[in-house]
Amino acid sequence: MGQVTATAETTLKATPDQVLAALGDYTGVRSRMLTEHFSEYEVREGGQGEGTVVHWKLAATSKRVRDCLFSVSVPGGDRLVERDANSSMVTTWTVSPAADGARVQVTTTWDGASGIGGFFERTFAPKGLRSIYEAQLAKLSTELGA
Numbered sequence: 720m721g722q723v724t725a726t727a728e729t730t731l732k733a734t735p736d737q738v739l740a741a742l743g744d745y746t747g748v749r750s751r752m753l754t755e756h757f758s759e760y761e762v763r764e765g766g767q768g769e770g771t772v773v774h775w776k777l778a779a780t781s782k783r784v785r786d787c788l789f790s791v792s793v794p795g796g797d798r799l800v801e802r803d804a805n806s807s808m809v810t811t812w813t814v815s816p817a818a819d820g821a822r823v824q825v826t827t828t829w830d831g832a833s834g835i836g837g838f839f840e841r842t843f844a845p846k847g848l849r850s851i852y853e854a855q856l857a858k859l860s861t862e863l864g865a
Contacts, residue, residue: 721830728824733863735797735814736822739779742799742812742823742865743768745791752858756851769793772803778845803829823859825852 730737746766753760758776765771771791776786781854787808789801799812807830815822827848 722828723830724826725846725848725852726824726826726830727849727856728822729853729860730817730819730822731856731863732820736812737815737863738742738796738821738823738859739799741859743771743793745771745773745790748859748862749773751862753853754851754854754858763788765791766859768799776853779851785786807815823856825856827852 730829731743743749745762750760750819753775756778758778760775761773763772763774768823770807772788773791774786774788776784785803786805788804788830789810792800792802794800797814799814801810801812803809808827809829810825811829813824813826815824
């Protein structure tokens, strides 16, 4: 068993504060950033940044569906961290200043399977998840008019 990591990033023409506010808006912007891979989206507590608890199902493939229950924290003021109560999955959205606005990086890590299944998971899952995140980042750009 090894840790699996998937990462995507982009630069948006918005301030870091605007991007962090949008990412932390689980009742609005985040629900509109969902792709067809997400279902059963529900804010269970809070809805704005720190302390939010949000549920969704993520279908990375038609056979691989994760039931996620994320608790949100905002450590340091430049990151939004989502920890899944149902697995080892942790997703971190990091926002930093860039020449033309804000650089946004999303990184998800989890403990992968062992054996041949783990090999395929480490080989293919990051690419699939990166594609999902790139689509979400494009929707975020549209939301921010960036």
